[in-house]
Structures are given as C-alpha cells and as structure tokens.
Amino acid sequence: MEKIRFAVTSNKNDNRKLIEQAKAWAQQLQIPYVKRYDNGSLDAMLADHQLDTLLIAGKNGPQLYSPEGMLLYHPGLGKVRWQRVVQRHEKDNFLTAMDIRPGQRVLDCTVGLAADALLASHAVGESGMVVGLEASLPLWFLISQGIMLYKSKLPELLQDLRRIEIIHAEASVYLKTLPENSFDAVYFDPMFRQPVRKSSEMVPLRPLAFHEPLSPETVELALRVAPRIVIKERSVEILQEYGCTEFVGTKYSAVRFGIRKRQ
Numbered sequence: 001m002e003k004i005r006f007a008v009t010s011n012k013n014d015n016r017k018l019i020e021q022a023k024a025w026a027q028q029l030q031i032p033y034v035k036r037y038d039n040g041s042l043d044a045m046l047a048d049h050q051l052d053t054l055l056i057a058g059k060n061g062p063q064l065y066s067p068e069g070m071l072l073y074h075p076g077l078g079k080v081r082w083q084r085v086v087q088r089h090e091k092d093n094f095l096t097a098m099d100i101r102p103g104q105r106v107l108d109c110t111v112g113l114a115a116d117a118l119l120a121s122h123a124v125g126e127s128g129m130v131v132g133l134e135a136s137l138p139l140w141f142l143i144s145q146g147i148m149l150y151k152s153k154l155p156e157l158l159q160d161l162r163r164i165e166i167i168h169a170e171a172s173v174y175l176k177t178l179p180e181n182s183f184d185a186v187y188f189d190p191m192f193r194q195p196v197r198k199s200s201e202m203v204p205l206r207p208l209a210f211h212e213p214l215s216p217e218t219v220e221l222a223l224r225v226a227p228r229i230v231i232k233e234r235s236v237e238i239l240q241e242y243g244c245t246e247f248v249g250t251k252y253s254a255v256r257f258g259i260r261k262r263q
Helices: 016-029 042-049 077-086 093-098 115-124 137-149 155-162 171-177 216-225 236-241
Strands: 006-010 053-058 061-066 069-072 105-108 129-134 165-168 185-188 228-233 246-248 256-261
Touching: 006 016, 016 053, 016 137, 042 053, 042 061, 053 137, 061 137, 077 115, 077 155, 093 115, 093 228, 093 246, 093 256, 105 115, 115 129, 115 155, 129 137, 137 155, 137 165, 171 216, 185 216, 216 228, 228 236, 236 256
Parallel strands: 006 053, 105 129, 105 185, 129 165, 185 228
Antiparallel strands: 053 061, 061 069, 228 256, 246 256
C-alpha cells in the first residue's frame, strides 16, 4: 500500500488541552505535528507540507481533512441497518450471507466505518468476537478512536459498536499470522473501482482508503483461518472468480454477497 502522507493539527482557536492532544497523537503515530494556520486554509496547509490529509484534534474527537472534504467518524448507514434488524426485526443481506450466531468469531478484513462489523457484533453478542482490519493508518486511527467516542441514545448500539476490535493491518499480511480456524467467518468488502452510487458521506473516505484489489491468494489465506468466507461485490461474475458458489442479493440489488465454504 502506498503510504499516506499526513500530519496532526488542531482546530482554529482550540484550547491548550486540544493542542496537547494533537501533539500526543503525533507522537503516538510517529508523524509530524503542524501548527494550525491563523490565516490560511486547510488546503494551503496540505499544499505547503505536501500532505494527503490532516488529522485534526477537535472537541468531538478526531477528524480527517483531505481535498475531498472533512471526515468525522459515524457508522453511517450501519446505524439505519442496525435499527432495521434490532428494532424492526427485518432481514439484512449481509447477515444472511454471514450466517453467524451468538458466541462466534468474525474477522472483517475491510472494516471501513464499521457498518457491517456493527451488525456482526450484534449477531455474535457479548460472548462472540468481531475483529476489524483497516490498512490505512489515518482511517484506522479515526475509526478506532471514533467508535469509542461516538454518542447515541441507543445504549445497545453503543455496546455492539464498542465491542469491535479495530486493528491496523493489511488483510493479506494479518491472515498469515493467524492459526488455522481462528474465526468462524471472514468478510471482505473491497473498495469498488467505481462507486455504486455517489454518496456524499463516503467521498472524503475514498482517497484515504486501501485500493488494492482483493487477490485470490488472500481469499485462500482466509479459508485456512475460517470455514466460511463472504465477499461483497457488484456482480455474481466477479464473485465466481473468487470461487464463490452461493450468492445473496437479487438481480435488482446494487451489490451481491458471495459465499465460499471450505471443502
């Protein structure tokens, strides 16, 4: 993965506590701290320091700024889907494909904003385990901090969200470190080359995300780790290339979930 160039700063007129917080993050991540311009835009700071993004310490937690916009952690549509499943008892194609139960272990190799991991966490419950991988260092930091700081009037949602363990790692590397049968299911949601639809909330995320395509070799590594692999893609044809033999989603769905089981 090409290294993302980023530094830490704070919001304008922030107090000393947040400036110290920004400096502590910079030390933790081993990246530069840059003083926020008194008169000058964030774009000017990116250009002057030759950065891809800025990690900003704000009163509501970390934010990431890139030329595509500002990103503050939120579960996005994951919250809507969680409410449909938990409060309305509706079905969700992701959960149907995963076929997970309380107490099971799930590895989400492309955790993103943890929308799918949130549903998986609810399905496996307190006795289960959900681990999410994020290859992008700035996104990993935003997400791992964000799920702890996120506020909601739904206590059960917060419990499900905060049980997710977020690890900074690339799936192809991390899978090699795991013993056989470490998980019950492994999930991949690779970044599509072209977005399915233009979502304003996802635009700032795309330039910071891991864009390498999912390789057949990585899928084989996952099969050693878990007996069930689920991959999200745009078409059955692509999923068949990964060896998937079962599919969830109708022909009218924007995406399909492909299932591959260990022989």
